Amino acid sequence: MSYLDNILFAILLAIGFGYFAINVKKLIRNIKLGQDVNRKDSPSERWKNMAMIALGQSKMVKRPIAGILHIIVYIGFIIINLEMLEIIIDGLFGTHRVFAFMGGFYNILIASFEILAVLVVVAVILFWTRRNVIKLKRFISSDLKAWPKSDANYILYFEIVLMSLFLLMNAADLWLQQMEVHHYNEAGSFPVSQFIAPLFNGFSEGVVIVIERAAWWLHICGILIFLNYLYFSKHLHILLAFPNTYFADLNAKGKFDNLESVTNEVKLMLDPSADPFAAPANPDAVPAKFGASDVQDLNWVQLLNAYTCTECGRCTSSCPANQTGKKLSPRKIMMDTRDRLEEVGKNIDANKGVFVPDNKYLLNDYITPEELWACTSCNACVEECPVNISPLSIIMDMRRYLVMEQSAAPMSLNAMMTNIENNGAPWQYNQMDRLNWKDEN
């Protein structure tokens, strides 16, 4: 007996999972570059959100066509991955369809995999059509040129190839079972591939065995390649949607965080007994930076958001600023954040674990003030996101940097703020006139 196949398979598996593990480690390190934020409260509500929104896809179906197609692919992905377990055992131990002993239940499993595989192919073809033929606005906007556009299509091609290989493998297997070829014991029920199997009539046994083996190997290789493609792709959402919905902000959407560093200073300013000349308690402490100009200033959940974004564009299509031709696209905010975070990560890799300033920032080099100032803070993007990403929180943190670190607000907003400071209203009215309305006609 030759163990060459099994050894080769084990090596392949080790490389596939090993490289993936390396990239997951990098992913976690990059996310941890973000500032701390406590998202460990109310675990039961968080689990519930994850179950409803990620597992249950509750926000996906708000757009029914995309929602239903997505659920098909999603269920297909989860169920067909059960087959992975069998493939791995077969590959490592040289068995063939090791779960076949389950008998009738095994037949049901294989049959449902086949039907799902066809449904997935149909759904993916429709997805491709929406992107490339119907050209839905959110898929052809300026955010989705070059790599993001190819990335989206590559994922669809990948899925079609994987599903086709799966069906081809089953068809060849079925044909060999029917020919009662040694090693191919009767197992499984093949509602779809039974129609492909007759294509092999007239082939020699040897050729069909090669086809079956080739499809089997290509299928598992394809899955391992796809797994490793995730880190470089928007498709990471299939994993990160779960932590992302778990760690999402639970507060009312209108509640923006109050900067603690500011609270401390404001309390000092309002405290009549504070000594303005007192030596700071900790003279070596770096003064807090207000707001965000780069990814390290954002919190880790915002960075997780960036990796989770699958660029579906529902946020952008519901954004009032974007709909009226402004430059702002909430999706681009997330994509820019991820691109910059990746750049920072590569910088750290290249410099032995330390970030060396590269004179680039998320602000200006990726996201311009014009985009930030177009936001109405209406929360439509946050409401729309099927996995609870908040582009708005990043926009607000960057506005804070513009205003509090750079005094770079638009002139009219500076006037508004001066009025609030001087007379307690955004317009130039005397605070003493606040109750005049009572006596006016």
Added chain:
Amino acid sequence: MAENLMVPTMAEMMAQGKQPEVLFWVGCAGSFDDRAKKITKAFVRILNRANVSFAVLGTEESCTGDPAKRAGNEFLFQMQAMMNIQVMDAYEVKKIVTACPHCFNTLKNEYPELGGTYEVVHHTQFLKSLLDEGRLTIEGGQFKGKRITFHDPCYLGRANNVYEAPRDLIQKLDVELLEMKRSRANGLCCGAGGAQMFKDAEPGNKEVNIERTEDALETKPDIIAAGCPFCNTMMTDGVKNKEKEASIKVMDVAELIANAQDL
């Protein structure tokens, strides 16, 4: 001749040793903007009619800091917040009602962490509770049978999930309540939020308020109802832009109720 509105201040109440049931937070728009002042007065007329014991801060009220915060000026926001909290705590304020969703959101969600914890309600919620408690009756009056569409303010709707109170009130007027194609959680912003009210729009090909007014006009309304002084301004401008101001009015929910009863 000024009408006879009863608008006691917290200071006056305190001098008489009284504590009102609720503080009416008027807000900057409600205090100074000519259009919004009418909403303020309509709301006060209803409060007076329902014999609600309320008071205002008057000249002791100051901006909540909301536009500063949304513009990115956390310093100014927190300064305003802490000063307002000091004033309200001095009067032992427990409950606040306001006709401005921006004040509502900030007071309700962002003040507690800074030490100001109050029960905060939007005026449509407050009116709904008066109605439920039998302290207020609503009749259709002049609005009976009119077509009315309600524009959800972002800071009331999406931001705080208040969708039903304003609709419940409008339906009491025996009117035909129409929903725009984008409403409730899918409602489109009027364009004023996030401090946009106080600046020019960034370059684009359309104003947000025009886009939203078109949504409203599609329902062929007699009246566009709003629950926010800023939305009111934006929608009013939108209707004017479409030269429909002769046939379509933009009114706050409080004005609808007050006018229906000829208050």
